[in-house]
Amino acid sequence: MNPSGSTLQVGGRERLWSQALAADSGIQVGSCCQCLRCTNSCPVGPFMDLKPHQVVRLVQLGEKEQVLQSSAIWICLSFEMCSTYCPNEIDVAALMGRLKNAVVSTRKKPAERDIALFHRVFLEVLHAHGRMNDLQLLRRFKLESLLQGRLPGQEDLAEDLSLAWEPWKRRRLRVLPERSRGAVEIRKVLLQ
Ligand code: SF4
Numbered sequence: 576m577n578p579s580g581s582t583l584q585v586g587g588r589e590r591l592w593s594q595a596l597a598a599d600s601g602i603q604v605g606s607c608c609q610c611l612r613c614t615n616s617c618p619v620g621p622f623m624d625l626k627p628h629q630v631v632r633l634v635q636l637g638e639k640e641q642v643l644q645s646s647a648i649w650i651c652l653s654f655e656m657c658s659t660y661c662p663n664e665i666d667v668a669a670l671m672g673r674l675k676n677a678v679v680s681t682r683k684k685p686a687e688r689d690i691a692l693f694h695r696v697f698l699e700v701l702h703a704h705g706r707m708n709d710l711q712l713l714r715r716f717k718l719e720s721l722l723q724g725r726l727p728g729q730e731d732l733a734e735d736l737s738l739a740w741e742p743w744k745r746r747r748l749r750v751l752p753e754r755s756r757g758a759v760e761i762r763k764v765l766l767q
Pocket residue numbers: 606607608609610611612613614627628631657660661662663664665667
């Protein structure tokens with residue numbers, strides 16, 4: 576039985592996906608013993624449809640579609656508590672990141688549309704400049720949300736403006752993006 580309760584048939588194609596992911600990332604999900612320490616240490620685990628240990632198990636079994644359609648991979652905030660507490664040194668946080676990128680690169684419909692859009696725009700801004708620019712991030716995120724047909728309500732706008740006011744007063748919001756001297760290295764890291 577898989578974590579969602581259905582009988583699993585581990586086919587060749589599924590196993591190949593799991594093996595390719597392990598080879599490419601170095602994350603050895605095969606070592607997981609389902610001790611649940613990752614899930615028990617995860618601060619946002621209660622809000623996930625699949626818990627971190629279930630994500631690892633499903634990847635082990637090659638259940639690609641179920642994992643990539645889960646909201647858990649978007650709810651994950653990359654705190655890395657799971658990776659720190661895993662007795663078998665499985666980097667669960669990095670696995671979550673890989674799965675997010677797999678959804679983006681295969682243009683699948685993400686379970687959490689807004690979080691996925693924010694994730695993509697965040698990486699694009701970082702990729703372009705090697706450092707974050709909050710105004711660019713906000714502008715692009717809002718624009719793309721609009722293009723996807725999501726109109727902000729008055730409350731959203733008021734909340735955005737009140738959040739932006741404090742960093743603006745402290746001159747923390749830069750209008751023009753600055754390029755990091757380590758932009759090339761950062762780009763390489765992002766492509767890993
Ligand atoms: S902590 Fe590690 S070994 Fe334990 S369930 Fe999570 S991934 Fe598996």
